[in-house]
Amino acid sequence: xxxSFAPVIANLDILLLGLLNTLKVTGLALSLGVxxxxxxxxxxxxxxRPVSMVSAFIIEFFRTTPPLVQLFWFFFAFPILFNINMTPxxxxxxxxxxxxxxxxxxxxxxxxxxxxxGQWEGSKAIGMSRNQSLRRVILPQAxxxxxxxxxxxxxxxxxTTTLVSTIAYTDLMYQANSIAQSTFRPLEVYTxxxxxxxxxxxxxxxxxxxxxxxxxxxxEGTVN
Numbered sequence: 001x002x003x004s005f006a007p008v009i010a011n012l013d014i015l016l017l018g019l020l021n022t023l024k025v026t027g028l029a030l031s032l033g034v035x036x037x038x039x040x041x042x043x044x045x046x047x048x049r050p051v052s053m054v055s056a057f058i059i060e061f062f063r064t065t066p067p068l069v070q071l072f073w074f075f076f077a078f079p080i081l082f083n084i085n086m087t088p089x090x091x092x093x094x095x096x097x098x099x100x101x102x103x104x105x106x107x108x109x110x111x112x113x114x115x116x117x118g119q120w121e122g123s124k125a126i127g128m129s130r131n132q133s134l135r136r137v138i139l140p141q142a143x144x145x146x147x148x149x150x151x152x153x154x155x156x157x158x159x160t161t162t163l164v165s166t167i168a169y170t171d172l173m174y175q176a177n178s179i180a181q182s183t184f185r186p187l188e189v190y191t192x193x194x195x196x197x198x199x200x201x202x203x204x205x206x207x208x209x210x211x212x213x214x215x216x217x218x219x220e221g222t223v224n
Contacts, residue, residue: 007183018175029096037104062102071095088169107149111142151208
């Protein structure tokens, strides 16, 4: 067998369009998943037991069930149950926003709990409410410790979004499958796709390492 990357290069614009679509889903899922994760973490830490239990159930459900099953449910079952038109893009964003929020919630919870309790007491002593203490004192310190874990989770989300090709969303993998079938060069196509993902994820990983080293030098710990 002779390798030929000429058909792949000829369709490189299609692959790049697929990569753009992949990044669109990943970016929007992160934008929605982080604040939703914070809300779930605060609910999980609530002293109101029903609120804490509901949050715990949501977090554990979306952390333990396969993302592919979640994706299929939102794309196929959700529209039938609620009479909502669910496009592949919308289904992907909803699925990965909620799924990633469950993991971000645990990162937020670990970060908040890693802050010494004396910080709460100190802010309370100067007249801050619990919400003010959380917003002005606790979260700014906790977020620094959570950054490496956030970046690691973001990388996992980028890899997980390859599943969206199964519902015909035109991401990088979907375009790669189409090119492989039309050119009969699957090895070359998937090799190029692997290189693209490697470059992206390696760059993010190196950035995460740099940030973690800087935080370690500044005396800030990290959470997993």
